[in-house]
Amino acid sequence: MSTRTKIVIGGVAVGLLLWPLIGFWLSLLVVLGVPAVAYLALDPGQRRRLRRVSRKELGR
Numbered sequence: 001m002s003t004r005t006k007i008v009i010g011g012v013a014v015g016l017l018l019w020p021l022i023g024f025w026l027s028l029l030v031v032l033g034v035p036a037v038a039y040l041a042l043d044p045g046q047r048r049r050l051r052r053v054s055r056k057e058l059g060r
Contacts, residue, residue, distance in 0.1 A: 011035070014031065015028070015031040018031075
């Protein structure tokens with residue numbers, strides 16, 4: 001199992017655990033917001049490298 005798959009499964013698990021405790025919209029905000037903030041925290045060179053690697057994995 002790849003690291004990306006593990007992260008996705010962990011994110012879904014956290015979302016499902018938070019859902020009954022804090023509500024659907026807030027848990028959705030956490031699940032979508034944390035990766036977005038992490039991406040925005042990267043410097044431009046790291047973002048380019050991440051996009052380049054992602055495209056290679058897609059077979060482009």
